[in-house]
Amino acid sequence: MIDLRSDTVTRPTPAMRRAMAEAEVGDDVWGEDPTVRELEEETAGLLGREAALYVPSGHMANQLGLYVSTRSGEEVWAHENHHLIGDEQGATAVLARALPRLYSDGLCPTDAVLESWIAGRGDVHRAEPALVWLENTFTGRVVPLAEQRRVTGFAHRHGLRAHLDGARLWNAAAALDAAPAEVADGFDTVSVCFSKGLGAPVGSALVGDADTVRRARRGRKLLGAGMRQAGIIAAGALYALRHHRERVAEDHERAAELARLISERSGLAVRAQTNMVLVPTPAGQGARYAEAFARHGVAGLGIGDAVRLVVHLETTGRDVEEAARGVAEAAAEL
Numbered sequence: 001m002i003d004l005r006s007d008t009v010t011r012p013t014p015a016m017r018r019a020m021a022e023a024e025v026g027d028d029v030w031g032e033d034p035t036v037r038e039l040e041e042e043t044a045g046l047l048g049r050e051a052a053l054y055v056p057s058g059h060m061a062n063q064l065g066l067y068v069s070t071r072s073g074e075e076v077w078a079h080e081n082h083h084l085i086g087d088e089q090g091a092t093a094v095l096a097r098a099l100p101r102l103y104s105d106g107l108c109p110t111d112a113v114l115e116s117w118i119a120g121r122g123d124v125h126r127a128e129p130a131l132v133w134l135e136n137t138f139t140g141r142v143v144p145l146a147e148q149r150r151v152t153g154f155a156h157r158h159g160l161r162a163h164l165d166g167a168r169l170w171n172a173a174a175a176l177d178a179a180p181a182e183v184a185d186g187f188d189t190v191s192v193c194f195s196k197g198l199g200a201p202v203g204s205a206l207v208g209d210a211d212t213v214r215r216a217r218r219g220r221k222l223l224g225a226g227m228r229q230a231g232i233i234a235a236g237a238l239y240a241l242r243h244h245r246e247r248v249a250e251d252h253e254r255a256a257e258l259a260r261l262i263s264e265r266s267g268l269a270v271r272a273q274t275n276m277v278l279v280p281t282p283a284g285q286g287a288r289y290a291e292a293f294a295r296h297g298v299a300g301l302g303i304g305d306a307v308r309l310v311v312h313l314e315t316t317g318r319d320v321e322e323a324a325r326g327v328a329e330a331a332a333e334l
Contacts, residue, residue, distance in 0.1 A: 143172070
């Protein structure tokens, strides 16, 4: 089975395992784990921020970004398909107790949407807006930096904060031929993932200014995620950051080749922009198509009207060829 469900299915490389086994460790709750501190400092530097906080998951990094930027009952503006809304089990309402206000079209809210939403500010009947949320990449699509700046500029002109869910920021940077700090520019907080794209076994980070990260660290402890000798897992993330970040462009090339081969062999209008290949299906048939792909040796993720195939660290050129063949065979049967 060629597993293309996600870029989180990768296993640590032998070199990464050695780095983890040999990691220098300490008690991170007391700020004494040197490997965690090194990872946080390097991540903050790459993203042009004062500080970073290592956390177990992207989910937690996002929720901490929400926690430090909103108060109970305030609005967060996001897309209806952002990870924050559809993949974090309602944590927005449960933990930060924020109210999502959602748009459905485009990669970013339009000026018209932003202006209409800010117009009711101060009305005693409605929640006060506090945070604008973007995601880059967004379901494999790259958000142009000019679009990000347009939205963050609006937020800051109106006294709102801005957060970037950059779980696959490394892929966005590679696709845009931009430094990670350029992709992160303009946001008050940014989350990044080490297990998506980079192949680390555990962890994400939240970056921001020193005071924001201090408050996020308290929030991490509140959620029960104060870690002790966390350098063992942080070493895997640090290795991935140093050795796997530059190679994500290879995943993009293989994804483009996979999309091309599937299109040629099946006639489907397949799209790939970064490391994600989206195979379109009839409305609501994503899960059924994914089951058919699996019968032909390709594990993908059925999401609504498409099957998502994610190229990753372990995907070889031969895997691309075999996956295209399996998808084409399955498509011929459907």
